[in-house]
Amino acid sequence: MRGALSTDFYELTMAAGYHAAADDTVASFELFVRELPVDRAYLVSAGLEEALDFLCDWHFTADDIAYLRSVPGLSGASSDFFDVFLPGLRFTGDVWAVTEGLPVFAGEPLLRVRAPLVEAQLVETALLAIILFQTSVASKASRVIQAAAGRSVIEFGARRAHGLDAGVYAARAAYLAGCEATSNVDAGHRFSIPVSGTMAHSWVMAHDDELTAFTRYCAVHGPRSVLLIDTYDTLAAARRIVSAGLRPAAVRVDSGDLAGLSGAVRGIFDGGGLRQTKIFVSGDLDEHRIDTLIAAGAPVDGFGVGTAVTTSADAPSLSGVYKLVEVVRNGTTVPVAKLTPGKRTLPGAKQVWRVSEAGKARRDVMGMSDESGPPQGTPLLRRVMRDGRLTDPSSPLDAIRDRCRYEVAALPAGVRRLLDAERFPVELSAALDRLSCRVSGPDDHPV
Secondary structure, eight states: OOOTTOSOHHHHHHHHHHHHTTOOOEEEEEEEESSOOTTOSOEEOOOHHHHHHHHHTOOOOHHHHHHHHTOGGGTTSOHHIIIIIHHHOOOOOEEEEEOTTOEEOTTOOSEEEEEEHHHHHHTHHHHHHHHHHHHHHHHHHHHHHHHHTTSEEEEOOGGGSSSHHHHHHHHHHHHHTTOSEESOHHHHHHHOOOBOOOOOHHHHHTSSSHHHHHHHHHHHHGGGOEEEOOSSOHHHHHHHHHHTTOOOSEEEEOSSOHHHHHHHHHHHHHHTTOTTOEEEEOSSOOHHHHHHHHHTTOOOOEEEEOHHHHTTTTSOOOOEEEEEEEEEETTEEEEOOOOOTTSOOOOSOEEEEEEEETTEEEEEEEEETTSOOOTTEEEOEEEEEETTEESSOOOOHHHHHHHHHHHHHTSOTTTTOSSSOOOOOEEEOHHHHHHHHHSOSGGGOOO
16 A cells, blocks of 8 residues: 555645645545546446545655655755654545446546545545546446446456556456456455466467367366467367367467357367357457457357456546535635636535436436435435544445446446447536536635
């Protein structure tokens, strides 16, 4: 787990300024995504568990503070800032957040922090990095799951992830969104995710011949064996398996015409009595290639997806921001907003309600946090921290995964389309709309 130095430097220069001014203002910030990536009509929220773990353990160590003393940009800070303020700093605020696994949309807060201004400011970078990365991966994985149409999907992108930690948390996000297993053993250990794997081409190439490689592997792993058959000649390998009387659980094809090869392999296996042996395919797959394979009628039982999911290759970053929405001044809560054209924000602490009918999501309504919400509306943000302490335990990952599959399935079919998806309606409540119109100039904008 990263520490309190996981922040941008300007957060610390502002912290020194707040300390010098003895400014203990309480403020609320909201984390949201401004715009959805191209071809995305929804996101899947993820990363909350790691974010809360970070806040619970957030503090500056003696080594952190010794380093900060040496940074020229903080040379104007007082000795009290380093000797008293930073050593005693902990996160003491409140947090409301969207439950992991829920579909969310542009402009909706995924998380709201209410805390002393300096605390809320210093945790900004880490919260954005944690929530946005895992939400990005979960959102991509959800699209892959949609494309697979009930067939299994295994995540194995750790070797293409942007660092080992990224690979671990990407595996968690992908599993949360519906992947069946991961190849990442560390993620399997940390989060109790099923792990899965076959063999590498190097295993086959290290032996004198392909059949010896298959036979030795099956001798160890028995009926659980999954054999990689495209090292030399995919169809010849399938015939060797049949002739040798091997009975692997599955075979994997990693290259070539996956639709044509899977059909031919299926024919060889069925003709040789291996009807129970499944065909698993991989090789630079994403939701579009999977959709094409299924549309072509390829007899594929499962997919291995790596780079596309772990790096969210077509949309590797989200336009996420963490913006001040209200401050408490002289005992009065004052809503604030950024007014820059193209980057205007909505003022005030907010809640989002999802309105459903007959088990299907119809629209979201975004309003003030103290509103009662629309009839049949379910509030999406719940309090997860009070005074720096967790308010309830996190849900088991499998429960989050089940909820994600249910909530995504409840979205309109048009919103779930891979291309030319419909936009899900997100409306502002009348109260939020009036407040937004009122907070429209410098006199209404105290910070």
